[in-house]
């Protein structure tokens with residue numbers, strides 16, 4: 001891998017994917033209580049995280065990204081395609097922490113997908129090196145600027161590459177995988193900031 005920033009990008013496609021997702025986000029982000037969990041009590045840990053938010057993801061297209069903030073942090077939701085999912089075990093030997101052993105995700109996301117629903121990837125897009133915001137590369141396949149990287153998230157500050165589950169490659173300046181926030185989803189609605197396991201009767 002090289003550490004050079006890319007100078008040939010598929011700007012057109014990325015604009016489409018991000019732009020369309022922004023429309024979904026603008027219409028779909030709702031700050032709300034969680035009615036179906038309202039009769040339960042949040043655990044102390046869940047309360048300390050702050051209020052969860054509810055997001056409409058039902059109209060996201062495959063590959064789209066939705067952006068919003070939770071507790072002041074950027075949150076991205078990626079509607080992963082089947083091609084994205086198939087790519088997750090192609091580069092395992094080159095990843096620094098392929099099994100997510102470092103505590104960068106809730107325990108219910110300790111899996112290859114690093115998510116509750118494989119198609120719905122929720123991530124805090126802050127590079128674990130020095131905190132830059134990576135760029136989302138939805139296309140799966142060798143990149144013009146790096147034939148050995150198959151897409152996912154690229155940090156332009158010092159060149160860290162992550163796969164489409166936010167797992168960092170070995171030899172990169174970033175020490176850990178991207179962080180996954182608490183969340184759950186039924187495919188149409190995404191709740192960020194809590195999980196049913198956080199509640200007790």
Ligand code: FES
Nearest residue numbers: 127129130155158
């Ligand atoms: S801040 Fe991302 S590689 Fe340095």
